[in-house]
Amino acid sequence: MTQMKMTFKQFESLVVSYGGQSERWPVDLRKAALQFMGENAKAKEIAGQALNIDRFLDAVPVPEAASDAFLERLHRISSEQTNTVPSKSKRQNVIQTLLDLAGLSMPRPATLIPQAASLFVAGLVGIMLGLSTFGIPASAERADAYAYMFGNPSLETELLELD
Amino acid sequence: MQDKKGPYTSAHTDLGLNAEPDHKLVARIAKGDRAAFAVMVDRHTNRYLALAHRVLGRRDEAEDAVQEAFVKFWKNAHRYERGKARFTTWFYRIVVNQCLDKKRQRRLLTLPEYYDAVDEGPGPDEAYREKQLAEYVNDALKQLPERQRLAIILCYHEGLTNKEAADLLEVNIKALESLLTRGRRGLETSLGEMGKTLLDMMDQS
Numbered sequence: 001m002t003q004m005k006m007t008f009k010q011f012e013s014l015v016v017s018y019g020g021q022s023e024r025w026p027v028d029l030r031k032a033a034l035q036f037m038g039e040n041a042k043a044k045e046i047a048g049q050a051l052n053i054d055r056f057l058d059a060v061p062v063p064e065a066a067s068d069a070f071l072e073r074l075h076r077i078s079s080e081q082t083n084t085v086p087s088k089s090k091r092q093n094v095i096q097t098l099l100d101l102a103g104l105s106m107p108r109p110a111t112l113i114p115q116a117a118s119l120f121v122a123g124l125v126g127i128m129l130g131l132s133t134f135g136i137p138a139s140a141e142r143a144d145a146y147a148y149m150f151g152n153p154s155l156e157t158e159l160l161e162l163d
Numbered sequence: 164m165q166d167k168k169g170p171y172t173s174a175h176t177d178l179g180l181n182a183e184p185d186h187k188l189v190a191r192i193a194k195g196d197r198a199a200f201a202v203m204v205d206r207h208t209n210r211y212l213a214l215a216h217r218v219l220g221r222r223d224e225a226e227d228a229v230q231e232a233f234v235k236f237w238k239n240a241h242r243y244e245r246g247k248a249r250f251t252t253w254f255y256r257i258v259v260n261q262c263l264d265k266k267r268q269r270r271l272l273t274l275p276e277y278y279d280a281v282d283e284g285p286g287p288d289e290a291y292r293e294k295q296l297a298e299y300v301n302d303a304l305k306q307l308p309e310r311q312r313l314a315i316i317l318c319y320h321e322g323l324t325n326k327e328a329a330d331l332l333e334v335n336i337k338a339l340e341s342l343l344t345r346g347r348r349g350l351e352t353s354l355g356e357m358g359k360t361l362l363d364m365m366d367q368s
Binding site for chain 1: 192195197204205208212213226230238240296297299300301303304315318319325347348350358359362
């Protein structure tokens with residue numbers, strides 16, 4: 001893959017959005033941005049300025065972990081609340097079990113729309129091609145010739161002369 | 164066989180269940196497996212509690228939001244679609260929505276927004292300055308518009324990728340970057356000279 005060349009405007013936009021710490025930059029831009037910063041003193045300067053905001057954000061303490069009492073409250077949910085498992089038909093259950101075994105998920109009707117549309121278009125094109133290849137003979141004379149040929153394949157040359 | 168009453172903790176579960184990936188546990192929970200639910204609670208609570216605390220600024224409300232999110236998860240685990248999103252992203256959305264609901268309720272009840280009181284007792288100078296700086300930053304974050312603040316929390320504090328954060332906020336990446344840019348500029352303006360002075364003092368100590 002070719003390395004994208006970054007402009008100053010792109011670099012500035014990256015830094016004002018994501019800050020001055022390169023590990024926070026989007027992965028797909030990081031390499032180009034680091035290269036640009038290495039070659040451009042002004043870029044290095046604005047990344048340094050952005051680090052001040054990063055330091056402010058780092059100053060916000062990490063909230064305390066959950067207390068045992070709170071965890072117990074959460075654990076009680078499964079004994080106090082009803083878990084509404086949707087009922088499935090026997091057929092759906094069999095399909096689901098097979099999909100689970102194969103590590104797949106049940107396709108939703110909405111996800112099948114593109115495949116159905118593709119099949120429909122392919123079918124339509126097939127019918128149109130079929131009609132154009134085996135079109136109805138243009139005249140009664142040709143129709144007779146087709147019927148004669150299919151009855152007597154050896155007379156194909158006669159038909160070619162008609163065409 | 165699981166007992167019907169009493170909290171089900173992950174201490175009840177076997178090691179095999181603890182090692183199962185999220186999507187398999189969610190599939191079990193959708194069938195009513197309480198042990199799998201206990202494992203998910205233990206595995207994910209701290210992460211989402213921290214997120215809710217940052218968004219709401221109040222511990223009591225953050226705990227309520229996370230609890231309500233887990234209730235929704237227990238009741239609706241069958242709605243999780245593995246192919247559409249990772250569990251963590253799916254549950255982020257539930258927690259963020261619960262937090263935003265809490266904020267709306269708070270506005271209706273006109274309750275004040277505050278960050279949990281910091282211990283004001285005397286201590287070493289450095290610790291005191293750190294607390295002071297944290298309060299300044301929290302105040303500045305609080306003044307930001309809701310979506311700018313959420314964008315910063317999700318990308319900076321939660322470490323989500325820009326794609327994940329954009330999906331959660333239901334915007335494209337360009338719009339997310341615009342929220343981040345405006346948020347960071349707003350923060351810089353709010354903190355002003357006082358914030359920089361505190362940073363300088365920390366550098367010197």
